[in-house]
Amino acid sequence: MTGLQDRLTPEQIEEFGREMDAIRQRIVADLGQDDVDYIRNVIRTQRGLEVAGRALLFGGFFPPAWLAGVGALSLAKILDNMEIGHNVMHGQYDWTRIPELSSQKFEWDTMAPAENWRHSHNYIHHTFTNVLDKDRDIGYGILRIDPAQKWHPYYLGNPVYATVLAFIFQWGVMLHDLEFDRIVRGERKWSDPELKEMRSRMVQKAVKQVGKDYVLFPLLTGPLAPLTFLGNATANLTRNLWAFAIIFCGHFPSDVESFTEEETENETRGQWYLRQILGSANITGGPLFHILSGNLSHQIEHHLFPDIPARRYPEIAAEVRAVCEKYGLPYNTGPLHKQLWSVAKKIVKFALPPRPRREEPSPDTLASDRISAAA
Numbered sequence: 144m145t146g147l148q149d150r151l152t153p154e155q156i157e158e159f160g161r162e163m164d165a166i167r168q169r170i171v172a173d174l175g176q177d178d179v180d181y182i183r184n185v186i187r188t189q190r191g192l193e194v195a196g197r198a199l200l201f202g203g204f205f206p207p208a209w210l211a212g213v214g215a216l217s218l219a220k221i222l223d224n225m226e227i228g229h230n231v232m233h234g235q236y237d238w239t240r241i242p243e244l245s246s247q248k249f250e251w252d253t254m255a256p257a258e259n260w261r262h263s264h265n266y267i268h269h270t271f272t273n274v275l276d277k278d279r280d281i282g283y284g285i286l287r288i289d290p291a292q293k294w295h296p297y298y299l300g301n302p303v304y305a306t307v308l309a310f311i312f313q314w315g316v317m318l319h320d321l322e323f324d325r326i327v328r329g330e331r332k333w334s335d336p337e338l339k340e341m342r343s344r345m346v347q348k349a350v351k352q353v354g355k356d357y358v359l360f361p362l363l364t365g366p367l368a369p370l371t372f373l374g375n376a377t378a379n380l381t382r383n384l385w386a387f388a389i390i391f392c393g394h395f396p397s398d399v400e401s402f403t404e405e406e407t408e409n410e411t412r413g414q415w416y417l418r419q420i421l422g423s424a425n426i427t428g429g430p431l432f433h434i435l436s437g438n439l440s441h442q443i444e445h446h447l448f449p450d451i452p453a454r455r456y457p458e459i460a461a462e463v464r465a466v467c468e469k470y471g472l473p474y475n476t477g478p479l480h481k482q483l484w485s486v487a488k489k490i491v492k493f494a495l496p497p498r499p500r501r502e503e504p505s506p507d508t509l510a511s512d513r514i515s516a517a518a
Contacts, residue, residue, distance in 0.1 A: 160413025225437030
């Protein structure tokens with residue numbers, strides 16, 4: 144793990160790990176009714192927004208009501224995906240033993256089946272965060288987002304692929320699990336039993352989601368069906384663009400690092416913590432912004448402690464940052480527009496072929512040049 148050990152000595156890395164463990168242990172010991180009340184309040188708010196949004200869409204012939212309905216439904220979908228679904232399925236509330244907060248039983252209002260997502264995200268991404276050829280969230284199998292990814296003319300379309308992915312993000316997250324790039328390379332077969340089961344779950348979930356948003360609820364509004372259809376589509380689009388922005392800003396701004404499998408062999412707890420710090424970025428903002436981001440605006444803290452209730456990230460962020468400063472480690476953070484612009488520049492930059500490196504002249508060549516100039 145040479146690359147990471149260049150940052151700190153082995154002793155410093157292990158001490159750093161102990162300090163991170165201490166933060167985690169303190170929060171775990173403090174979990175209680177306040178955390179349960181918080182997530183239940185968020186769930187009630189989300190359900191209220193969804194009911195209000197769908198009710199307001201019944202007044203679709205009155206533009207202010209339609210706009211208010213779309214706004215309420217958009218917020219409901221964002222809360223369901225970000226602050227509720229993502230965090231509950233991480234097991235952040237499994238300690239409560241409350242069935243509706245069980246990571247294994249929860250299903251969210253989006254295309255990706257929970258069972259598929261728990262494997263690709265909870266296990267693959269959070270175990271191998273930013274490890275090339277292991278963490279499939281690096282470019283999502285679609286984009287070149289890191290200089291270590293070999294360039295191919297296909298990547299000239301990077302900006303187009305990223306734009307399309309932002310608009311259809313819930314579909315992209317669902318299809319991500321199929322690993323089409325591996326199928327194309329022959330590393331995975333379409334006929335694999337595991338893939339067949341995965342596709343079956345995808346089809347069932349997609350039929351349910353499409354049927355709910357684009358058939359059932361529009362039909363319930365009778366002559367307003369086209370406006371309800373459009374309202375649901377707009378709410379889904381809003382959620383897609385928001386989720387894309389938050390997730391990409393937490394993973395791909397400038398200075399976020401990637402790692403090789405060799406670097407992470409025999410990784411200690413301290414080295415794992417260090418990799419999470421170097422491979423993540425935060426987004427600054429106020430309390431409402433953090434809630435609507437599912438507290439993934441604290442992506443650094445989330446990667447360090449993925450199973451701690453996300454509402455706790457803001458209270459430990461300053462402490463994590465102080466520990467990073469103590470060890471001379473970067474703490475990548477900035478406002479949404481800054482991080483998003485940084486991501487956009489990377490997407491464009493890595494769409495282009497790498498520039499050939501200029502060879503440094505050897506000492507003999509430099510000496511020869513000086514002799515020639517003197518003559």
